[in-house]
Amino acid sequence: MHDVAVIGGGVVGCALLRRLALHGMDAVLLERGRDILSGASKANSALLHTGFDAPPDSLELACMRAGYREYLDIRESLGLPLVQTGAVMVAWNEAQQARLPSLLAKAHANGVADVRPLDPGEIARLQPGLAPGALAGLHIPGEHVIDPWSAPLAYVRQAMAHGATVMRDCEVLDGVLEGGAWRLVTPLGDVQARIVINAAGLYGDLVEQFARTPPFEIRPRKGQFVVLDKSAHATVRTIVLPVPDERTKGIIVCPTAFGNVIVGPTAEEQTARDHAATDTATLEALVARGREILPALAGHAVTAIYAGLRPATERSEYRIEALPDQRWISVAGIRSTGLTAALGIARHVLDLFRRHFGPVADAAVPISTPVPNLCESLPRRWMQPDAGEIVCHCERVTRSEIEAALSGPLPAGDLGGLRRRTRVMLGRCQGFHCAGRVARLAAGRLPEFAEHRP
Amino acid sequence: MEPDGTLRIAGPDGPGVLRARAVLLALGTRETPRSARLVGGSRPWGVFTTGALQQLVHGAHQRPCRRAVIVGSELVALSNLLTFRHAGIAPVAIVEDRRRTLVAPPLAWAAGVAFGTPVLTDARPVAIHGTHRVEALEIDHRGRRRILPCDGVIFTGRFVPDAAPLAGSPITMDAGTGGPVVDQYGRTAIPTIFAAGNVLRPVEPSWTAWTEGRAVGRAIAEQLGGRLPAPSRRTTLSAAPPLRFVCPQQWSEPSPLRAALPMQVRSEEDVSGRLRFTAHGEELWGRRARLRTGRRIPVGVRLGDIASGTEVLVEVVRPN
Structure with a gap:
């Protein structure tokens, strides 16, 4: 019998597991995919947000602020990068310019005191090479770029160091509250837990049905991105934001921790939860939009394309609630801000736990479990004198990094997991050079390399 | 690659630096992925x-x-x-x-x-x-x-030169080929750095790449022996659409050594007409040609001792 079962191994589930384990609870994470981050958390814009434009006085803002602070506090002990890019919001027309003062006031009201207005000259200094026509802007120095995959991996590995269990390929098929505890039915057998936390993301409303008629409905909102070649990286110094409107935060251009540039996301409603498709016309439009904003992006090839799904609900706010009678906590509707907010959400959920389910032990001194660095601006494995064989030359991934990612306490569960842990096959050639070598190293350990030729 | 031609490399022993009196870039090519x-x-x-x-x-x-x-x-x-x-x-x-x-x-x-x-x-x-x-x-x-x-x-296909390490270096790149701009001896904008094979353009079979490697190797030996004139006088060739590229893109003062890279032209689309090389509006060479998309057209032009700095235009003139 576990103290708590967390359903969903996205960034929120990983952060929850860490928080619970730090407080001495016997926690188990149940993830339906072959690896953590198989759903919404595998594809986002990889930004650490200040919350400057979050809804004032909202739970979302509180969780973002707390998550932001905690990320900065723990990142060094977990080996997590922080690329201090800041962000520049650019108004390209008078209607957008007219919205800047209220955005500035909102930022200050949200506690992000260092946001300040910019004139066109200052914009050009912060991001040289922008298209002409910027009328005014805002500088948000605290917006930063992080590694969206290593962070949750580090959370979950720290949780495991503190005794938590992770079960993958483990979809919860049914859940029954009997005798004061939950029995969760999974393909790997029944899992018993005193309390269940629903962090099932895109499947949140389906999982919620085990506890009650869901008061929310997941309405996946898709965002498509293009990733430009590393050659484009030097031209993008900061996160370039448009002025948001009611519906979307708009198309951004920003550097990634891995030394690329991304342009996106779109915001498209869809019903399917399990696939996020790109389409050529939209991708072409993103490439064109990137060049419109920053003409120097022309001529840089596209390295990768992807689409992510935000687990939005019919309402815009987070849907976090404890159900004491059901011994259940819902953590739903965590939209695009989840990567930033996850650590804060975990603290908030711990408070709910304390309030509704009794006392909680103080946090233990965290065991330091650093993850390997993948950030281009920090020392990487290939830079060390004992680097050994380099398997993927586009992303400079060594054999030792691949072998490490295939072993240890939470080895990659599929090729996607290996890519997220190492960057292998994610570069400009997309495996043209290294696919065979990777297959030889991973044969028998990843489902993709299971079939030998006759 | 550093501005002075110094190579920064990475290998099993970590990063390193290489300097050489001559470098041959044989980076090859790769396909365009999905x-x-x-x-x-x-x-x-x-x-x-x-x-x-x-x-x-x-x-x-x-x-x-x-x-x-x-x-x-x-x-x-x-x-x-x-x-x-x-x-x-x-x-x-x-x-x-x-x-x-x-x-x-x-x-x-x-x-x-x-x-x-x-x-x-x-x-x-x-x-x-x-x-x-x-x-x-x-x-x-x-x-x-x-x-x-x-x-x-x-x-499959849509090969592109695998020239990523040259990004940010002083080596001039050709948007048409995707590879470095070279003269007939394979010399790039840094005269001690040569290139041969499929890093030059998409795409030739392996034996052609091998032949080019040998020929540019000879040019390197000549240059190291002081027998190849410095590429101070370069003529530039440029291809007009629908031609995708002409390669090599430069012609240096010739030496007794034959050109290492035979000149070729490729077209973006199927086109027929007179393929011609002109300078100052005057035809240097021309012939009727039927160009098929992406296929090599060998060119017999002899630029000889054309005056340096001349701009040579390569184009297809379609019959009216």
Whole structure:
């Protein structure tokens, strides 16, 4: 019998597991995919947000602020990068310019005191090479770029160091509250837990049905991105934001921790939860939009394309609630801000736990479990004198990094997991050079390399 | 590469620095993968380039898919058919977005007969479907959507020089070839740095790359021996659309050593007319030519001791 079962191994589930384990609870994470981050958390814009434009006085803002602070506090002990890019919001027309003062006031009201207005000259200094026509802007120095995959991996590995269990390929098929505890039915057998936390993301409303008629409905909102070649990286110094409107935060251009540039996301409603498709016309439009904003992006090839799904609900706010009678906590509707907010959400959920389910032990001194660095601006494995064989030359991934990612306490569960842990096959050639070598190293350990030729 | 031609390298012993009196860039080429072609859909396992597939099959003894569609009809598409046969993969179709296959039609026809593979022209991949594995390729075939059920999609050809290490270096690049600008001896903008083979342009068979390597190697030996005049007087050649490139793109003062790189021209589209090299409006060389998309047209132009700094325009003049 576990103290708590967390359903969903996205960034929120990983952060929850860490928080619970730090407080001495016997926690188990149940993830339906072959690896953590198989759903919404595998594809986002990889930004650490200040919350400057979050809804004032909202739970979302509180969780973002707390998550932001905690990320900065723990990142060094977990080996997590922080690329201090800041962000520049650019108004390209008078209607957008007219919205800047209220955005500035909102930022200050949200506690992000260092946001300040910019004139066109200052914009050009912060991001040289922008298209002409910027009328005014805002500088948000605290917006930063992080590694969206290593962070949750580090959370979950720290949780495991503190005794938590992770079960993958483990979809919860049914859940029954009997005798004061939950029995969760999974393909790997029944899992018993005193309390269940629903962090099932895109499947949140389906999982919620085990506890009650869901008061929310997941309405996946898709965002498509293009990733430009590393050659484009030097031209993008900061996160370039448009002025948001009611519906979307708009198309951004920003550097990634891995030394690329991304342009996106779109915001498209869809019903399917399990696939996020790109389409050529939209991708072409993103490439064109990137060049419109920053003409120097022309001529840089596209390295990768992807689409992510935000687990939005019919309402815009987070849907976090404890159900004491059901011994259940819902953590739903965590939209695009989840990567930033996850650590804060975990603290908030711990408070709910304390309030509704009794006392909680103080946090233990965290065991330091650093993850390997993948950030281009920090020392990487290939830079060390004992680097050994380099398997993927586009992303400079060594054999030792691949072998490490295939072993240890939470080895990659599929090729996607290996890519997220190492960057292998994610570069400009997309495996043209290294696919065979990777297959030889991973044969028998990843489902993709299971079939030998006759 | 540093501005002075110093090479920063990475190997099993970590990063290092190399300086040499001459460097030959033989970086080669690679295919354009699905992502750079902006083919939409989901991202399941089973989408490869020829290079990746052949390594998986021959290097890792894998059968990564059982029924696959081949996208593209360059020569390398046929190489896939052989790999398929070796690995026990059934070819579903060859899909080419142009109106004609890029290999000579009899070869495509042979593919159909020998391998029983339908060759669909004017057929553009639209989306890849599937969750964990590829389940189908959706194509636009002559304006109509079709679903080709398969568990593999191989993106073949559309080779690009693998010139990424040159980004940010002082070596001048040619947008038409995707490779470095070189003179007839393979010299780049840094005269001690030479280039040969498929880093120069898409794409030649391996024996041509080998021949170029030998010839540019000789030029390096001549230069190291002080017998190749410094490339101080360079003539620049540029190709006008629909020509995609002329290579080499520069002509230096000749020496007794023959040009290491035979001059060639390639076109973006099928076009017929008079292929001509002109300088100051005067024709230096010309002949009637029928250019097929992507195919090499050898050029017999002798630029000899053309005055340095001359701009040579290469164009196709279509008959009225």
